[in-house]
Amino acid sequence: MTFSTDLTKPLSRAGLAINLVVLTALFYVLSAASYHYMTVTLPHQGAAHHSAELAEQTAEKTFEKAKKAAKGKAFDESAAQAQAKAAGEAEAKKKAEEIHHHAVEGWAPFAVFLLILSAVFFAGFLSVAVQRRANDAGLLGLWLFPNHLGAWLFAGFVAFYPFLSAHGLRNAWTPAFIAGLVLLLPALLSGEGKGESDHGHDHH
Template identity: 55%
Template sequence: MTFSLDLTKPLSRVGLILNLVFLTVVFSAISWLSFGFMTNTLPTSGAHEAEQAIAQKVQDETFSKLKSAAKGKVFDEKAAIEEARTKGLEAATKEAKKVHHEAVELWAPFAIFLLLLSAIFFAGFLSIALLRRVNDAAASALLGFIAIAGAFAYATFVAFEPFLTHHDLTKTWAPAGIIGLVLFLPLFFKGENQGHTDDAH
């Protein structure tokens, strides 16, 4: 069975490739979606609400000042409301960048947490596939340990790629992902059904 959490089930080279591709696609998508949600969707929504609150506050204050200044005079309420609304929108626009930045900072830790979870689960599932391949190829425990270390390096790079891309660090950290692949590459060249053959003897 190609996809399984049972470590006793052997996994061929093709099966390992399928697991690698499938897990990479799934967890890469999860990371990009969660990062986008936490750094764009939620902050934008929060910033919009904050901007509305700022605009409303300035609008109310401006209207009150205009009304107070018009005591003893003819008060043009319609013009005052329009002027207050304009002042409110100007204030919101002026604070927009700051408000959005604060909203992003608020959700940033949660974005990192979700990427970390993605990396852990990705590495875990990939490690299971690698251990199944180790068993099938009757590879040494050392090779298995090295492969798992590679799985964590590769999974971490893939999971954190949205964060790295956002900060223009992808090229800097790309070697980590490549090294991870290289560490479990030997398992692709090991024989198949070796564990079963050894048991038969």
């Protein structure tokens, strides 16, 4: 079975490659979607709400000020309300960038947290696949460490790709991705059925 968390089930080279491709696609999509939601969708909604509140508050203050200033004089309420509304919109527009910046900053830790979760789950599932492949290939002891390290480096890069790309860090961290692939090569290229045959010899 290609996809399984049962470590006793051997995994072929093709099986590991399929796991790698499918898990990469799945967790990249999850990371990209969650990062976009946390850094674009939610901040945009929050900023829009905050801007609307600011515009309303400014309009109310402006209207009250105009009302007080017109004491004892003729007061055109509709004109004052229109002016107040315009003042509120202008204030919201002036502070739009600042409001949006604060909204993005507010959600940033949650965005990173979701990427960490994505990386951990991706690496976990990939490590299981690597271990099954290693068992099948008869890789033991210290041979396993580079393979699992490769899985975590690879998974970490893929999961954090949206963050790295958004912050211009993609090229700086590409070596981690390449190193991850290189460290996975022993598991990807080792022979098949060795674990089973070794196990069989032990019984004789």
